[in-house]
Amino acid sequence: MRRMLRVLGVLGGLAVAGGLAMAGYMMYRMGPRDFFGMLRYDQREEGDLAVGHAAPDVAVHALDGSEVHLKDRFGGRPMVLIFGSYT
Secondary structure (H helix, E strand, C coil): CHHHHHHHHHHHHHHHHHHHHHHHHHHHHHCHHHHHHHHHHCCCCCCCCCCCCCCCCCEEECCCCCEEEHHHHHCCCCCCCCCCCCC
């Protein structure tokens, strides 16, 4: 019985070590910027927009890491967002 518990403990430790190694490898392949970036981008919250309100200024992160505000980019010109599939 003791031997069985010891074997299970060793196997559990190997499973944890393997999981940590896999997470480290994924972080190495993706890069820490992309790994933590996925967590940073998914920050949704309930809004209070209604018909007639002006669109809020949206800040997006560019691929080089800089932050771009759409209000500065497009000024007062109208912007249309199209969500759909072109396939």
